[in-house]
Amino acid sequence: MDQILAPVQALLGPLFPLVWTLLKIVLIIAPLMLCVAYLTFWERKIIGWMQVRIGPNRVGPWGLLQPIADGVKLFLKEIMFPAAADKKLFVLAPIMSIAPALAAWAVVPFSDGWVLSNIDAGVLYLLAVTSFGVYGVIIAGWASNSKYPFLGAMRASAQMISYEIAMGLALITVLMVSSSLNLSDIVRAQDQGRFAAMGLNFLSWNWLPLFPMFAIYLISGVAETNRAPFDVVEGESEIVAGHMVEYSGMAFAMFFLAEYANMILVAAMVSTFFLGGWLSPIGFLPDGFYWLATKMAAVLFFFLWIRATFPRFRYDQIMRLGWKVFIPITLVWILVVGVWMMTPLSIWK
Amino acid sequence: MEFKTVLFYIFATVLIVAALRVISARNPVHAVLFLVLAFINAAGLWVLLQAEFLAMILIIVYVGAVMVLFLFVVMMLDINIERVREGFWRYLPLGAGIGILLAAEMTIVLTGRYFGLENLPNHSFPADYSNTKELARALFTEYYFPFELASMVLLVAVIAAVTLTMRSRRDTKAVDPATQISVKRADRIRLVRMAAEKEQGE
Numbered sequence: 060m061d062q063i064l065a066p067v068q069a070l071l072g073p074l075f076p077l078v079w080t081l082l083k084i085v086l087i088i089a090p091l092m093l094c095v096a097y098l099t100f101w102e103r104k105i106i107g108w109m110q111v112r113i114g115p116n117r118v119g120p121w122g123l124l125q126p127i128a129d130g131v132k133l134f135l136k137e138i139m140f141p142a143a144a145d146k147k148l149f150v151l152a153p154i155m156s157i158a159p160a161l162a163a164w165a166v167v168p169f170s171d172g173w174v175l176s177n178i179d180a181g182v183l184y185l186l187a188v189t190s191f192g193v194y195g196v197i198i199a200g201w202a203s204n205s206k207y208p209f210l211g212a213m214r215a216s217a218q219m220i221s222y223e224i225a226m227g228l229a230l231i232t233v234l235m236v237s238s239s240l241n242l243s244d245i246v247r248a249q250d251q252g253r254f255a256a257m258g259l260n261f262l263s264w265n266w267l268p269l270f271p272m273f274a275i276y277l278i279s280g281v282a283e284t285n286r287a288p289f290d291v292v293e294g295e296s297e298i299v300a301g302h303m304v305e306y307s308g309m310a311f312a313m314f315f316l317a318e319y320a321n322m323i324l325v326a327a328m329v330s331t332f333f334l335g336g337w338l339s340p341i342g343f344l345p346d347g348f349y350w351l352a353t354k355m356a357a358v359l360f361f362f363l364w365i366r367a368t369f370p371r372f373r374y375d376q377i378m379r380l381g382w383k384v385f386i387p388i389t390l391v392w393i394l395v396v397g398v399w400m401m402t403p404l405s406i407w408k
Numbered sequence: 409m410e411f412k413t414v415l416f417y418i419f420a421t422v423l424i425v426a427a428l429r430v431i432s433a434r435n436p437v438h439a440v441l442f443l444v445l446a447f448i449n450a451a452g453l454w455v456l457l458q459a460e461f462l463a464m465i466l467i468i469v470y471v472g473a474v475m476v477l478f479l480f481v482v483m484m485l486d487i488n489i490e491r492v493r494e495g496f497w498r499y500l501p502l503g504a505g506i507g508i509l510l511a512a513e514m515t516i517v518l519t520g521r522y523f524g525l526e527n528l529p530n531h532s533f534p535a536d537y538s539n540t541k542e543l544a545r546a547l548f549t550e551y552y553f554p555f556e557l558a559s560m561v562l563l564v565a566v567i568a569a570v571t572l573t574m575r576s577r578r579d580t581k582a583v584d585p586a587t588q589i590s591v592k593r594a595d596r597i598r599l600v601r602m603a604a605e606k607e608q609g610e
Contacts, residue, residue: 145435148437148438148441178460179460179538179540180460180461180464180538180540183460183461183464183465183468183540184464186464186468186472187451187464187467187468187471187472190467190468190471190472190473191467191471191472193472193476194444194476197476197479197480197483198441201437201479201483209483212483213480213484216476216477216479216480217480219476220472220473220476220477223472223473227468240538240540
């Protein structure tokens with residue numbers, strides 16, 4: 060690889076790092092956008108099958124071109140501005156919503172060494188960038204200057220902050236057992252232990268010893284991305300579509316893309332923190348990106364599955380689950396793991 | 409000029425402009441959003457100083473949580489801008505005095521004569537240096553007592569905030585389930601003994 064790059068490096072001189080990084084960013088974002096498009100298709104298909112329907116099957120073979128057709132349609136639609144809207148913020152909101160969803164991918168390790176920015180504060184960066192996401196929703200709700208979007212924004216700000224805390228606390232146990240903030244090191248730390256020595260690597264991953272945290276992180280992830288059954292922010296039957304009511308065309312599509320990009324991001328996070336990232340489940344199989352992709356696909360399927368299964372939570376129930384159930388459990392489990400690590404029974408050495 | 413210097417000037421310029429807009433924006437929501445922008449640029453400056461933990465915590469805590477709640481409140485308030493501007497000239501001397509004082513203090517600190525900033529060790533760390541770990545070590549060993557004290561103060565503040573806002577409305581019609589189920593038969597039903605009346609004409 061270095062040999063191929065050497066002449067390019069000589070040609071570009073000091074601009075090489077910039078061009079090379081931009082190229083890598085494109086290599087991450089372009090497939091991600093494709094995944095987002097086909098995740099919407101997959102979701103419609105799966106929910107269709109679960110409800111004994113067929114799902115989209117008209118555009119292209121097996122309906123495979125449906126997301127492309129949707130994208131083209133949204134591109135060609137006009138973006139309407141409500142008369143009383145705050146125009147600048149109205150435009151800013153979709154950008155604020157999609158930018159963090161994409162920026163967070165900078166620290167995600169796709170395979171051993173395959174990471175755009177291998178920084179030591181990876182987990183902190185991730186928490187910081189994902190905490191921006193709520194601004195897109197709040198600004199959209201306020202800038203629309205309309206009742207339902209505003210209600211959506213209020214719900215979003217309360218819900219996303221509540222579940223961010225539970226997510227952060229759940230991550231603390233992961234940081235404790237892997238004693239690193241670097242995502243690649245967190246994955247590598249899951250490759251050792253008694254079960255890994257026996258060849259049953261999947262039992263050494265964090266999901267088993269930290270099972271309550273795994274469950275809480277997964278469920279909070281659904282709440283963070285405002286997906287069903289936690290989708291009170293959009294709540295079609297109550298507040299029409301929440302913050303997105305006044306948006307049309309590509310501005311609306313941006314929110315949509317952001318939601319699905321966030322879903323994929325949460326799936327990648329769950330796979331990295333608890334399901335061993337790029338590591339293979341059984342000792343003799345080779346590690347690689349395809350394992351991460353498989354795990355992410357499984358988590359994403361879980362998200363779609365619960366959407367088709369559960370009715371929407373009531374708003375006060377969401378708050379109670381976040382503050383009175385998840386946060387106390389995480390706090391207790393941090394203590395348990397802390398004591399566990401200090402005893403001779405500790406499995407993390 | 410190093411690339412880092414360029415970044416510094418970009419962050420610093422945006423930070424100052426955003427900070428000025430915080431106090432000059434007419435719309436309070438815009439002011440809060442400019443404050444968010446200022447925080448993000450300050451975090452950028454801290455990253456340049458290799459204080460990545462503080463930078464990320466600034467964003468997680470202030471941008472991700474505190475400012476969201478700020479925005480939450482400011483959006484719901486109906487602030488009359490004319491009323492807010494009324495006392496401008498009356499408060500100007502006091503405000504200017506505080507401003508000059510702050511500027512003077514910052515000059516003293518930043519020029520470094522008094523605190524010997526020139527004598528501080530050079531500020532570069534190896535690539536694998538984690539200041540998160542160093543900070544944690546300092547907090548939980550050397551400064552554990554002030555740290556615990558600070559957390560106690562925060563806990564007291566939380567309890568105070570909860571007790572201040574926990575009040576039940578007088579006119580609420582919601583029923584308390586506890587009082588509902590503790591009701592006894594005797595509270596609701598009164599059996600009255602009446603002698604049977606004879607119909608007339610029998």
